[in-house]
Amino acid sequence: MKKILVVDDDQNIQKLYKLELEEEGYEVYQAYSGTEGLQLFDEIKPDLVTLDILMPDIDGIQVLRMMKEKNPNVPIIMSTAYDYRDDFAVWASEAYIVKSSDLEELK
Template identity: 55%
Template structure:
């Protein structure tokens, strides 16, 4: 069973993603901030990460950089409410960039494609 790590400081988004991806047959872990995400990433490496950008403490771009240094093979999908971050050079290290929406079908399709 493929494991997804969801990193988002919005608990309602986190719960939505957890439920949706568990229903799709994935094992799901979650973190509310970048520091906890990096610890989970090191201790129990996921097969894919869904990462928010705007978070307290370490922002998503910094978390992305550190994750790619630890294990560049793990795909990271940035899921942000802000489309303008697509232009941020730091976001280019992600494997995909999906703008948050109440309809998460694009995110689900992206995850399925990246996990094969």
């Protein structure tokens, strides 16, 4: 079973992603901070990461860079409530989604 790590401080987004992704047959791991996300990234060796940009301890861009240094082959999808789409061209994520209650873009 493919492992997805969801790194987001928003509990509602975490619940939504977990429910939807498990329905699709993925094993979902949850981290509520950048620090916790980095720890789980090392422990579980995920196949995919969804990563919030704005978090209280370490911002998602720093976490993205650290994860890519550890394993550049893991796809990382950045997510945020704000549309920074134009700024993502210079960042190393594979994709970018604006958070919403519709997960079709994530699928």
